[in-house]
Every structure is written in structure tokens, then in C-alpha cells.
Amino acid sequence: MSISTENNILVAENVSKSFDNNLIIDNINIHLKNREIVSLLGQSGVGKSTLFNILSGIYLPDSGKVYLKGEDITGKPGKISYMLQKDLLLPYKTVLDNTALPLIIKGMKKKDARAKASALFAQFGLEGCEKKYPAQLSGGMRQRAALLRTYLSSDGIALLDEPFSALDTLTKSAMHKWYLDIMAKIDLATVFITHDIDEAILLSDRIYIMTGKPGEITAEIVINRKKPRPDNFNLSEEFLEYKRTIVEKLL
Ligand SMILES: Nc1ncnc2c1ncn2[C@@H]1O[C@H](COP(=O)(O)OP(=O)(O)OP(=O)(O)O)[C@@H](O)[C@H]1O
Ligand SMILES: [Mg+2]
Secondary structure (H helix, E strand, C coil): CCCCCCCEEEEEEEEEEEECCEEEEEEEEEEEECCCEEEEEECCCCCHHHHHHHHCCCCCCCEEEEEECCEECCCCCCCCEEECCCCCCCCCCCHHHHHHHHHHHCCCCHHHHHHHHHCCCCCCCCCCCCCCCHHHCCHHHHHHHHHHHHHHCCCCEEEEECCCCCCCHHHHHHHHHHHHHHHHHCCCEEEEEECCHHHHHHHCCEEEEEECCCEEEEEEEECCCCCCCCCCHHHCHHHHHHHHHHHHHHC
């Protein structure tokens, strides 16, 4: 199957990858439109992070291509921002310097990078934290700082590998609300890895289900509900219907 790169800012076409002659992901096709939030949902070990490493150019696939805005970026790192599964802020740098880092790496002057990052602190719920160190922040704040850093290096697209999985239920729920709110305001398309079905339904425009060994995309589910979604969406019959469908497809 070939997917047109038109209207899609990111396309993976027929991507396969083995490690030590062991096929891990097989013939993956996914695409992402402007400002879309797409989740990749699948069990542990199915190959989600492996696919992200290919999308971000860190791994070269055995076969297949990755296109960013129509340009072939297969095996070319540094084009798409990627928040790793265990994203650690640098402990010896202030929160402001942590978030400004990608801009400095790209060649921006330290003063300008700090000003650009600092201007977004309030929006990311980090007001007053500029001079603090990561260890002084709560888990939710650290994640928001990591998301701000990812956004600042994003150029319109970000890959987030389980950004909320380490948070307790209440913090996670607050982060979901915040995330939907901020995504309505900023220009960013996101592919988002999770194994939390509720999280995927709540946050996504579309969900790709990845199953099997080797991992394949075995279903695509469109969540037909405008974002941000109402407060009690996760208790609605509509939500449960999506959940039933997804659980069936994950088995
Ligand atoms: N660099 C590597 N070398 C060898 N095998 C690898 C490498 N990276 C991943 N694998 C293997 O590929 C498979 C998929 O791993 P991957 O990390 O992509 O899964 P995942 O879906 O992200 O799982 P989780 O939900 O636990 O994060 C695993 O069997 C893993 O051992
Ligand atoms: Mg993973």
C-alpha cells in the first residue's frame, strides 16, 4: 500500500526492521496530518519505540521510507523532535536552560534561546520555575518542562513516547486536560505512544493499533469527537463503545 505524502506532514511507508535477524516490525504504514494527534497503541514489546526510532531517523529501517513534508528523511536524525520514553532533564541545569537547550544546540544565542523558552513558561504551567532545578519540580511539572523542550525543537511535529505513563492517576488526568488545552493553542502535530487505552481515546484524532510478533498496524480507529473533549467524555457511552472496539482489536 502506498500513501500519498500530500496533506500529510509525516508518512512512513512499508517500514520493516529486524534486530539480529529477528523481524521486529513488519511493513508499517502510517501518516500524520497538520495539527493531528495520532496515537500508537500496543502491548509492551510490540515495537512502538522501535518505530519511533525509525521515524526520528535514529535507526535505519531494513526496508521502507519515512517522509517529512514530502522529503525523504529515512535514516536522517535531527529532523523531528522526539521525547524519549524516559525523558530526563539535565539535573545540573536550571529548568529554563533545560528547555532552551535545543535552541542553543541549533545555534541560537543563549540569551535569545532563554527569552524564547521563557515566554512559554506560563502557558506550560511552569511560571516561576525558571531558576529551579529539575529535582525541585513535581513529576507533572518535570513532564511539562520536557514537553516544552520538545515543542521548542519541534518545527511543527513531535513524537512523544509515553509522556504521561510515570504519573499517578490524578496528575495524569490533570495533564490530559492541560495537554488538550495547549494543543488547541499551539501549532503541533503529534504521534503519541501509549499502552493506556483511555488516554489514547481521550487525546487522539486517530489511533493506530499495533499487534503481533513481528509488530504490525492491524487497525486504525478514528475518534469522531471534536477536541477539547468534554470533562466527562471518559464516562460516556460513546467512549465505552470506542473502548470495547479497541480492546477487541488488541486481543
Ligand atoms: N537496539 C535493539 N537491539 C536489539 N533488539 C531490540 C533493540 N531495540 C528494541 N529491540 C527489541 O525489539 C522489540 C520491540 O521493542 P520496543 O522497545 O520497540 O517495544 P515497545 O513496543 O516500545 O515496548 P514498551 O511498551 O515496553 O516500551 C523487543 O523485543 C526489543 O527487545
Ligand atoms: Mg517503548
